[in-house]
Amino acid sequence: MTEQLPQKLRSDAEDNRDRILESARALFASEGLTVPMRAIARQAGVGPATLYRRFPTKQLLATEAFAEQTRACQAIVDEGLAMPDPWQGFCWVIERICELHLQNRGFTDAFLATYPDTVDIAESRELTLKSVATLARRAKARGRLRKDFELSDLMIMLTAHRGLHVSDPATRSTASRRFATLVMQAFVSGP
Amino acid sequence: MTEQLPQKLRSDAEDNRDRILESARALFASEGLTVPMRAIARQAGVGPATLYRRFPTKQLLATEAFAEQTRACQAIVDEGLAMPDPWQGFCWVIERICELHLQNRGFTDAFLATYPDTVDIAESRELTLKSVATLARRAKARGRLRKDFELSDLMIMLTAHRGLHVSDPATRSTASRRFATLVMQAFVSGP
DNA sequence: GACTATGTGGACGCAGGCGTCCACTTAGCT
DNA sequence: AGCTAAGTGGACGCCTGCGTCCACATAGTC
Numbered sequence: 212m213t214e215q216l217p218q219k220l221r222s223d224a225e226d227n228r229d230r231i232l233e234s235a236r237a238l239f240a241s242e243g244l245t246v247p248m249r250a251i252a253r254q255a256g257v258g259p260a261t262l263y264r265r266f267p268t269k270q271l272l273a274t275e276a277f278a279e280q281t282r283a284c285q286a287i288v289d290e291g292l293a294m295p296d297p298w299q300g301f302c303w304v305i306e307r308i309c310e311l312h313l314q315n316r317g318f319t320d321a322f323l324a325t326y327p328d329t330v331d332i333a334e335s336r337e338l339t340l341k342s343v344a345t346l347a348r349r350a351k352a353r354g355r356l357r358k359d360f361e362l363s364d365l366m367i368m369l370t371a372h373r374g375l376h377v378s379d380p381a382t383r384s385t386a387s388r389r390f391a392t393l394v395m396q397a398f399v400s401g402p
Numbered sequence: 403m404t405e406q407l408p409q410k411l412r413s414d415a416e417d418n419r420d421r422i423l424e425s426a427r428a429l430f431a432s433e434g435l436t437v438p439m440r441a442i443a444r445q446a447g448v449g450p451a452t453l454y455r456r457f458p459t460k461q462l463l464a465t466e467a468f469a470e471q472t473r474a475c476q477a478i479v480d481e482g483l484a485m486p487d488p489w490q491g492f493c494w495v496i497e498r499i500c501e502l503h504l505q506n507r508g509f510t511d512a513f514l515a516t517y518p519d520t521v522d523i524a525e526s527r528e529l530t531l532k533s534v535a536t537l538a539r540r541a542k543a544r545g546r547l548r549k550d551f552e553l554s555d556l557m558i559m560l561t562a563h564r565g566l567h568v569s570d571p572a573t574r575s576t577a578s579r580r581f582a583t584l585v586m587q588a589f590v591s592g593p
Numbered sequence: 594g595a596c597t598a599t600g601t602g603g604a605c606g607c608a609g610g611c612g613t614c615c616a617c618t619t620a621g622c623t
Numbered sequence: 624a625g626c627t628a629a630g631t632g633g634a635c636g637c638c639t640g641c642g643t644c645c646a647c648a649t650a651g652t653c
Binding site: 401 | 577
Binding site: 221222223224247248249259260263267 | 609610611612613614615619620621
């Protein structure tokens with residue numbers, strides 16, 4: 212939707228914009244959304260004014276920076292939907308989503324943000340969740356997904372998964388995979 | 403262990419100390435360990451100097467403030483150990499611990515803290531974990547606890563559970579209970 | 594009631610984040 | 624090459640949190 216900019220920027224401005232986005236992606240991913248705007252500017256090698264001129268709010272910057280993740284997230288769910296076995300698809304989605312969110316702390320923050328005055332990507336989230344709902348419906352009917360599963364369960368698990376970001380990076384990846392395994396077990400329907 | 407203070411304080415100082423601890427408990431519980439020292443001082447109706455004189459570091463203040471939770475946490479596990487059915491005891495521990503940690507954000511922070519220069523309550527944690535290990539061993543042998551369960555799984559789940567604190571208070575409690583339910587299911591041994 | 598050691602609040606200086614303003618630079622056009 | 628509007632970095636003022644210092648207050652003792 213933001214494929215073409217309304218008006219052309221001067222070439223140096225365009226370069227700066229690109230570098231800002233690049234830095235923002237890197238820092239949002241590793242530090243989360245709390246990273247200071249100035250840190251992004253510094254890493255991009257520009258002054259604060261340049262950053263604020265291009266992206267007046269962190270929200271705007273993040274929306275742009277996460278365009279790729281947003282697409283990746285949707286792609287994961289679509290791929291899960293395309294799998295012949297819906298339960299297998301569901302598990303695959305859980306695993307891959309955990310992986311994606313682990314690599315990108317800021318994206319998780321944005322994906323889960325519901326408090327006001329915070330970066331949010333509500334639009335893309337709603338789309339993705341709609342697809343997950345479809346997948347879940349199928350996995351209940353023709354798979355081993357527990358019948359009382361609700362979308363909010365997934366949000367709870369993602370919210371919880373974000374909590375893992377505080378642990379040290381070395382163990383984080385292991386913890387995330389184990390978490391995904393346990394979550395899948397938790398979603399299996401009762402005996 | 404810190405039952406009696408080494409030397410008696412002046413009566414007004416004693417009062418202030420009590421009020422500081424009371425405020426610290428309330429604020430740590432609701433805001434977590436990140437609450438500014440000054441906020442605690444303000445709520446207690448004392449100046450910063452008074453607070454710092456009594457508790458030079460947040461670590462010392464927190465250790466004192468959480469003495470009660472520390473005991474409660476141990477008591478929960480002991481009670482779980484005393485139950486005839488170890489699996490039932492294990493589930494009970496999970497539920498109650500989630501509940502305790504939900505009510506007290508700061509306590510969770512301290513309980514899980516492993517990064518340096520942070521409030522930690524390592525001593526009590528190790529004791530509690532030792533008891534949980536015993537309970538888990540029994541629940542594997544004579545219960546439905548999955549055979550590959552490790553203590554780190556519990557830490558992963560508690561770390562994740564802390565993530566729920568970011569959601570709004572109204573839904574938090576529901577989310578926590580649902581989380582506990584799902585976690586127990588996750589820990590059931592395979593078919 | 595007077596004395597003194599203990600205890601106290603407010604002020605201080607430091608650090609770091611915020612968003613904006615402004616004098617200088619420079620891309621892009623002629 | 625010269626012009627000009629777009630673009631820029633650094634400086635600025637504001638805020639909030641930090642831990643410490645010191646002149647004043649007061650509990651406990653005589």
